[in-house]
Every structure is written in C-alpha cells, then in structure tokens.
Amino acid sequence: MTETKALVSGAWVPQACTLPTTEQPLRLAEFDEMFASAVVGVQRVDRMRVRLELRPEPGAAGRAADLMVRETRCCSFFTFTLTATGGQLALEVAVPAEHVDVLDALAARAGGDRP
Template sequence: MSYRIAEVAELVGVPATTLRYYEDIGLVGRPARGANGYRSYDDADLERLRFIVATKSLGIPLTDVAELVKAYDVEDCSTVAHQVVELVATRLAETQTRIGDLVALAAQLQGVSARLADAPTSGRCGDGCPCVTAAPAAPAGRRTFVSLTRGPVVATPDAPVIACSLEADAVPHRLADWQALVARAVDREAIVGGMALQFVASPELVAEVARLAAAEQDCCSFFTFTLQMSTGTVRLEVRAPDDAADVVAAMFGTAA
C-alpha cells in the first residue's frame, strides 16, 4: 500500500516536518516519488518509522536510534530487542538520578518560596534580607513536604498526601539504595495498588528491606509496605494511591 507524507505523519504521530528532518539527517532513506512528485511511502517505510518514533519517545538519542535502525533492517527481533533493553536500562538509570536531583531542587525552591513570602513589606533590601537565591536550613523539628505529583500538596481527610519530607540532600542517596535493592529482585508482580518484589532470602537482605521500608514510610506516608517471609524467599509488597502509580513505577519498576 502507498501512503503520502501527511498520511504517514498521522499514522505514526509526528509532524511531516519531523519526517523530512529524519530524511535530511539520514535516519531514514528518502522515499520514492510518484508521478505527481509527492513522496510515496510503503508499508515497510511505515513500520520502520513507527519503530523510530517508539524508540525516540523513550528519550534515546538520535545517534543511538540510528544504530538501532541499522539493526532493525538486518537483525532478528530478539537481537534488536536486546539492544533496546540495554539503552532503556541506561536511560532509566539516568532518569532515576534526575528524579532524585529534581526532588531535591523542588525542596530547595519550596524553602526559598516560603522565606520570600515572609519578606518585609517596606524598607530597602540589605543584610538579612530574604531576597536570596539559596534556601535556608529548615527549622528544627519542621518538615518540608515536596509534592511528587503534578499538582500542589493538598491534604484531605480521605487521601494521604503524595509528597516526600526527606531532606533534599538525602533524596539521591535514598533512591540509590532502593535501586540497589530492586536490582536484586528475582521476580516482580503487579498487584492491586502497586508492585510486589520477590528476593532470595538472607538475614542481610531482610534487614535491608525492613530498614528501607521503615525509612520510606516515615518520609512518604502514602506508601504501604508489607513484608512476607517464607522458606528461602522474601516478598515485599508496595502499595500507594492511584495518583502515585508513576512514583511506584519509577522507584520499584513494573512487571515484565
């Protein structure tokens, strides 16, 4: 079947200008042109572009996408999938690091906002003025909650707040601890409201799971952790409200 560029753009979900750009940089070959001079795409072109758009949507750089396309054209699906898995793993690690950095930045910005809100209504700026770019240390005994969803931190009697009170500089370390633990899981299972991870039992692992779950529940009370132990295995169930589904996936992964 033959398609014009506008039809392909609609089918793969990108503007026609993007398709032309992919041609210009050599990511895809230039399609044949019909007697009327218009680009003419076939089914193979369409499937290749769907593959490109799908991998690009994962944040994989175009240079890597170009290498994947070469494999897509000549390799078995399992070989291509293996390459995609490796790139996705790298992208995931980078994204999880950025999550920690962004939550830490959000905590800092929230502190700055709170301090500026207390600025005097009159007088010139000077020493001790709150108009600074660095957040002050949080007052002793007071927790600063940073929203982990797109909306503001709003508490209701019926729903826990999807927010974290962990100190900003501790967030990346906590995420790294969870990543190291999750990497040891031998099985993952989607459950109602969350994710279940299964591990090979050992005293050291049980202690680490319990430590992290207790620490996380203290700063992110919207999580519910259930630890089950049986002969040779440890099962950790993590549940959270529907609004925190993305947070659960980012921290604990998804089922295969």
C-alpha cells in the same frame, strides 16, 4: 496524576516527599543497591500494588525492612509488607491511586530499568 519533580537521571519522587533534597540521591542509591542485590522478580499485582520477590536471605530481609521504615518517614503514602514464608521472601509495595506514577517508577527501577 500527582505533581512530581525530577530527582536523578529520570527518577521521580512526589512533591509530598519530605526527605531533604540533598538526601534524595543517597536514598535512590540505597533503593538501587537493594534492587540490584536482592530483587529476583517483580510482579505487578494490580494498578496500585507491586510484589518484589527478594532473595530469601536474612540480610536481604533486614536491609529491606530498614529501608522501608525510613522511607515511610518521608513518603507516608507507601504501604510496605515484608513476608517470609515457605522459604520465600517478598516485599509488597502499595500506594493510593494518586501516587501510581511513583509506583510505576519504583517497579521499573526494581526491574532493572536504571540509568
């Protein structure tokens, strides 16, 4: 398991994250806002992948894409795949094995487990 540090109220980010510490609570708030407003389902695909079903709306797709691009700048271990097909919108999040704890925390928050 990787070294992690407490961020805000039980959230965890890996030591590998290069986002300045002062900006981390703001990024967490952006994720929480996206999860609350756009996520309608969370499915654990396998140990290293989670699929978030998003509201099939252009605004949700745009917000997710913007956030994912910025997130990969500081946590390059994430792989995000945004797919729009058949009237559905999904965001798949994958991590290498050493960052499964981060994925676990992300999936929990996306599913509504927020302080």
